[in-house]
Amino acid sequence: MNILLRSWSAYTRATARWPGLAALVPFIPVIALWIAVTESGMFPRAFLPGPVEVVKAFFSLTYRGILPDYLQDSLVRLITGAALGMAIGIPLGVLIGTSKWAHRVSWPILLFFQAIGDIAWLPILLIWFGFGLTTMTFVIVYTVLFPVVLNTVLGVESVPRDLARAARSLGASPARVLWEVTLPGALPNIITGLRNGLGYGWRALIAVEMIVGTSGIGFLMFDARRSGSVVEILLGMIILGLLWYIVDAWILAPIERATGQRWGLVTS
Amino acid sequence: MKTLELRNLAKTYFDPYAGSHVTAVHDVSLDVQQGDFVSVVGPSGCGKTTILNMVAGFIPHSGGEILLNGKAVSGPGPERGVVFQSFALFPWKTVLDNVGFGPKMRGVPKAERDKIAHEYLALAGLSHAANRYPNELSGGMQQRVGVVRALANNPEVLLMDEPFASVDAQTRMTLQEELTRIWQERRPTVIFVTHDVAEAVFLANRVVVLSKGRVLDQIQVALPRPRVWDDLMEDETFKRLSAHVLQMVRSA
Numbered sequence A: 001m002n003i004l005l006r007s008w009s010a011y012t013r014a015t016a017r018w019p020g021l022a023a024l025v026p027f028i029p030v031i032a033l034w035i036a037v038t039e040s041g042m043f044p045r046a047f048l049p050g051p052v053e054v055v056k057a058f059f060s061l062t063y064r065g066i067l068p069d070y071l072q073d074s075l076v077r078l079i080t081g082a083a084l085g086m087a088i089g090i091p092l093g094v095l096i097g098t099s100k101w102a103h104r105v106s107w108p109i110l111l112f113f114q115a116i117g118d119i120a121w122l123p124i125l126l127i128w129f130g131f132g133l134t135t136m137t138f139v140i141v142y143t144v145l146f147p148v149v150l151n152t153v154l155g156v157e158s159v160p161r162d163l164a165r166a167a168r169s170l171g172a173s174p175a176r177v178l179w180e181v182t183l184p185g186a187l188p189n190i191i192t193g194l195r196n197g198l199g200y201g202w203r204a205l206i207a208v209e210m211i212v213g214t215s216g217i218g219f220l221m222f223d224a225r226r227s228g229s230v231v232e233i234l235l236g237m238i239i240l241g242l243l244w245y246i247v248d249a250w251i252l253a254p255i256e257r258a259t260g261q262r263w264g265l266v267t268s
Numbered sequence B: 001m002k003t004l005e006l007r008n009l010a011k012t013y014f015d016p017y018a019g020s021h022v023t024a025v026h027d028v029s030l031d032v033q034q035g036d037f038v039s040v041v042g043p044s045g046c047g048k049t050t051i052l053n054m055v056a057g058f059i060p061h062s063g064g065e066i067l068l069n070g071k072a073v074s075g076p077g078p079e080r081g082v083v084f085q086s087f088a089l090f091p092w093k094t095v096l097d098n099v100g101f102g103p104k105m106r107g108v109p110k111a112e113r114d115k116i117a118h119e120y121l122a123l124a125g126l127s128h129a130a131n132r133y134p135n136e137l138s139g140g141m142q143q144r145v146g147v148v149r150a151l152a153n154n155p156e157v158l159l160m161d162e163p164f165a166s167v168d169a170q171t172r173m174t175l176q177e178e179l180t181r182i183w184q185e186r187r188p189t190v191i192f193v194t195h196d197v198a199e200a201v202f203l204a205n206r207v208v209v210l211s212k213g214r215v216l217d218q219i220q221v222a223l224p225r226p227r228v229w230d231d232l233m234e235d236e237t238f239k240r241l242s243a244h245v246l247q248m249v250r251s252a
Helices: A002-017 A019-024 A027-040 A051-063 A066-098 A100-115 A118-129 A133-158 A161-169 A174-212 A217-226 A230-263 B048-056 B095-099 B101-105 B110-123 B139-151 B169-186 B197-203 B236-251
Strands: B002-015 B020-033 B037-041 B063-068 B080-083 B157-161 B190-194 B206-211 B214-220
Touching: A002 A019, A027 A051, A051 A066, A051 A230, A066 A100, A066 A133, A066 A174, A066 A217, A066 A230, A100 A133, A118 A133, A118 A174, A133 A174, A161 A174, A161 B080, A174 A217, A174 A230, A217 A230, B002 B048, B020 B048, B020 B063, B020 B214, B037 B048, B037 B197, B048 B080, B048 B157, B048 B190, B080 B139, B095 B101, B095 B110, B095 B139, B101 B110, B101 B139, B110 B139, B110 B169, B139 B157, B139 B169, B169 B197, B190 B197, B197 B236, B206 B236, B214 B236
Parallel strands: B037 B190, B037 B206, B080 B157, B157 B190
Antiparallel strands: B002 B020, B002 B063, B206 B214
16 A cells, blocks of 8 residues: 555655646556557468567658658648638638627538538549649648638637727727737637647648648658558558647647636636 | 706517517616716616616617716716626736726826826725736725726716625625715715615615616605714614615515
């Protein structure tokens, strides 16, 4: 009992000191299970390689420069698409959220197009733009756009009316109200929209790369299928998960802590 | 000198669900002198908040006139400061930046508006909270910020809409005493809307009683200042005035 308590205490102190540790520890049983299954010989190695082979493939692909190149391609596509999606989505969301008229006109249209999922656009995009960057960017922008617009509208509409009134009677012009009240008030929701948008966009990108790509993580995985390299497929899957964790924990979560949670708009 | 004049003010709006017009304010005329403190009381639905919202410019009036220093007003403006029941502090701004918001909108440079904000925070005993965010303060402290934020903008008239209705009873009494003290020091022109009769009498020079969108009566409150609850609670004049106003409100 004493040992259990002591190791619990040591773990608590260690994770407080290195927060990354708390994220890694839950994976120990997952990896252990993986090793156990591969070592048991239930499946042929070519069907289900173990962690060691995947790590080897990681170093080999990194050494040959393929993995860094593909990773960069995927990330640049995601960032370009997400930036464009936000540049269109946030102003559009603010417009729809502030104008009752714009809301009535655009809402049914938004819901209609939202239902035509990213991949459903691919057949016609391939005819229009062919296999290339335009098609990929279109799909990402499309995927990022809807969560950003819908959440921005929600955010703008959730700003208490008294805040805008207070700003107006303190001398703010309608434009200043937009900048000083509406946007900061909607920010927590905008970040939620961005979080969802990036998540969907990342998944859509991988899917599109499998179909139209000539590079990228999605292409890597689909190409590996052709050569029957399960190791590379598994590596691709692990990279997808890792990368999303990094984006979430290192970029999105800190922004949320510094804004909505700090202001008491979102309970942590 | 008259600061604010309401002449035959009326508000009628169309209720699309009922399919008919509803009159919230019938015909209200009211003069407020510069530096005066006027309370407006009445039962819920009497139109007191509607009047305040029209004076603040949040909603248009449908009849009569609102004159500020002889000029008709339309839309919200910095010469009419507002204190809200919901406090309406900006959650993403520190207390200092909330109080400095009005001067910022006027283009006052950062150093100077911080000086103004610090001065008004000191007036409300809030100097220690300057760099905190509103959600880190108690309700009573938040509304103190709400009051000095409006005052720091030097409005011609201060409009207060049941500002102490959402704080606890003890804090409310303290806030009422502080408000009378600040009013004596700064002499802003105040219109204070409330449904609490004792509060109305305690604070004001004059109590306006509203009923069904009309002014029922106006009662002068000639109690000495400074006013503190310990003295007034058992004061005969205060009790008599409060009972009189309460009776009117209840029969209204």
